[in-house]
Amino acid sequence: MAMQISDSAMLATSGAKARARAAALENIRTEPAAVRIAIITLAVSFLTIFVVLPLVLVFAQAFSKGFMAYVTALAEPEALAAIKLTLLVAAISVTLNLVFGLVAAWAVAKFEFSGKTFLITLIDLPFSVSPVISGLVFVLLFGAQGYFGGWLRDHDIQILFAVPGIALATTFVTFPFVARALIPLMQEQGTQEEEAAISLGASGLRTFFRVTLPNIKWGLLYGVLLCNARAMGEFGAVSVVSGHIRGETNTMPLLVEILYDEYQFVAAFAIASLLAMLALITLVAKTILERRLDGGEDRDH
Amino acid sequence: MTIEVRKLVKTFGSFKALDGVDLKVDSGELLALLGPSGSGKTTLLRIVAGLDWPDAGEVLINGEDALTHGARERHVGFVFQHYALFRHMSVFENVAFGLRVQPRAIRKDETTIRARVKELLDLVQLDWLADRYPNQLSGGQRQRIALARALAIEPRILLLDEPFGALDAKVRKELRKWLRSLHHEINVTSIFVTHDQEEALEVANRVVVMDKGRIEQIGSPDDVYETPATAFVHGFIGESIELPVQVADGVVRLGERPLPLKAEGLASGASKLFVRRHDMLVGPAGSGAFEGAVQHVRNFGPVQRAEVALSGGETIEIDAPRDRELRAGDTVGLEPRRYRIFAG
Numbered sequence: 001m002a003m004q005i006s007d008s009a010m011l012a013t014s015g016a017k018a019r020a021r022a023a024a025l026e027n028i029r030t031e032p033a034a035v036r037i038a039i040i041t042l043a044v045s046f047l048t049i050f051v052v053l054p055l056v057l058v059f060a061q062a063f064s065k066g067f068m069a070y071v072t073a074l075a076e077p078e079a080l081a082a083i084k085l086t087l088l089v090a091a092i093s094v095t096l097n098l099v100f101g102l103v104a105a106w107a108v109a110k111f112e113f114s115g116k117t118f119l120i121t122l123i124d125l126p127f128s129v130s131p132v133i134s135g136l137v138f139v140l141l142f143g144a145q146g147y148f149g150g151w152l153r154d155h156d157i158q159i160l161f162a163v164p165g166i167a168l169a170t171t172f173v174t175f176p177f178v179a180r181a182l183i184p185l186m187q188e189q190g191t192q193e194e195e196a197a198i199s200l201g202a203s204g205l206r207t208f209f210r211v212t213l214p215n216i217k218w219g220l221l222y223g224v225l226l227c228n229a230r231a232m233g234e235f236g237a238v239s240v241v242s243g244h245i246r247g248e249t250n251t252m253p254l255l256v257e258i259l260y261d262e263y264q265f266v267a268a269f270a271i272a273s274l275l276a277m278l279a280l281i282t283l284v285a286k287t288i289l290e291r292r293l294d295g296g297e298d299r300d301h
Numbered sequence: 302m303t304i305e306v307r308k309l310v311k312t313f314g315s316f317k318a319l320d321g322v323d324l325k326v327d328s329g330e331l332l333a334l335l336g337p338s339g340s341g342k343t344t345l346l347r348i349v350a351g352l353d354w355p356d357a358g359e360v361l362i363n364g365e366d367a368l369t370h371g372a373r374e375r376h377v378g379f380v381f382q383h384y385a386l387f388r389h390m391s392v393f394e395n396v397a398f399g400l401r402v403q404p405r406a407i408r409k410d411e412t413t414i415r416a417r418v419k420e421l422l423d424l425v426q427l428d429w430l431a432d433r434y435p436n437q438l439s440g441g442q443r444q445r446i447a448l449a450r451a452l453a454i455e456p457r458i459l460l461l462d463e464p465f466g467a468l469d470a471k472v473r474k475e476l477r478k479w480l481r482s483l484h485h486e487i488n489v490t491s492i493f494v495t496h497d498q499e500e501a502l503e504v505a506n507r508v509v510v511m512d513k514g515r516i517e518q519i520g521s522p523d524d525v526y527e528t529p530a531t532a533f534v535h536g537f538i539g540e541s542i543e544l545p546v547q548v549a550d551g552v553v554r555l556g557e558r559p560l561p562l563k564a565e566g567l568a569s570g571a572s573k574l575f576v577r578r579h580d581m582l583v584g585p586a587g588s589g590a591f592e593g594a595v596q597h598v599r600n601f602g603p604v605q606r607a608e609v610a611l612s613g614g615e616t617i618e619i620d621a622p623r624d625r626e627l628r629a630g631d632t633v634g635l636e637p638r639r640y641r642i643f644a645g
Contacts, residue, residue: 192385195352196447198372199379200399200454210402214389 061269073267101178109186135240161243181223309358320514333505378456461493532643589636
């Protein structure tokens, strides 16, 4: 009987009981420790093998023959041309997509019209189509045998195997980024502030620059950032339309492949390291922007 | 400034938001558009402001056709339910916005603008918030700033769309009184939309009751409460008891029983009897037009609210003064002090 058990024994049992109860509670609240450790280990090792290791290897290979070899590889005229072309193409396609994305997002978020769902689906098309197909579409349109091929030849306009073709293909592939970043933001903000501005006598243009644009600037920057990263890194579509003319129509990703195929590992990885750095910078900027997007807005209505 | 709308029709897809609305607002009036959600009141307001366009009908502001002008040219102050303050601008810049975007020819210089904004912030008693941003303000403060912003352009008319709809009960009551006195001070022809009958009756000079895109009644707050024109108005404003009755040959019947109620001038057929809860007088069993058994009693301050099962089977809620305590199980007689019968 309970009455006959000595005090110390009672304390000991109650202590053990409390511990058992705490452990039981712990089990109810979360998964067992073994499961937690297994899952975390799995995630970390996966990330290490598939993300961290390749990134480290890119830089290791780039600097394998020393810093001077790295700099020399980047100073090659071919490398410089590729860097220049990549920057030019990114500038063109980001600008175009900034305008297109803004217009498309505006149409979707602020107007009601039939065919809206279809438009939203169209915006996503470049994400669901293989980049190689995207490139081929432009060959079909502007190639010598393409729909506009004859007309272009007659007027002496070069699109394929030149900057315009590369820019077009890149623009197509990176189209969704800006629109995608803006649509949910603009839908959430609604049209009331614009309506207020108009009723206060502001013109459409003024309303856009003084009310709409400041409200979406962080979202816009976010879209531009991702669009830029993808534009500089695009391989498939650009590879189809570029023609791989050395020193002329090779972008950085294309040059990496060519150099690698020619066993110039240091040069290939030197260029690759630039792209990797772009990725890292993009990642940091993206994190900062996401924080601004979440924290900067007032959600309490 | 007067506002007049004639035969206004507006449909959204298959939904008829406005179904032939005629309304005249006199100069200096503070008019309430009252109705349940979907009654078309906000649509009407937005059409007057130029933020929506009617399918048919006319809008006249001060006798001039307003439909030939967009929202930008109408000089209408509009206050939104969710404030719609420019979130990236300070309170000061919000109020100054309407002055800064004026065409260069009539735009005031910076000193005049600053003085005017200061004056408006004083008017809404929030001059100490000039440097804050909208997300640092409470709901009530935001709405007062929104009002100051709308007044900055010296609007010809002022339109308020559920201005206190997003605020809590206490702030609402304060702002109601404040809006009334502010209107008294500035005397701009104003229309405000609300679904809150108390708000409409307390603030407005005149109340327009709307339902399903039509105007049910226009009248003073007393009119719409004391002499509702339709069954809808009676049911919507104030707490009413509603009983289905039959009128035939000058006799009103509830089920089979004739009721000792006057039925002169009433059309025969199915009708509805409306009685305000507090107009149902409680007497001893056997007295009055109805008899019933008390089911529950709850006390609300000065009144007791009793659920009474009538002998015919219907259950009604009445508000009785607390001088005579009712108890569940009591059998009581009920006499409507005042009532109205509507066909349909």
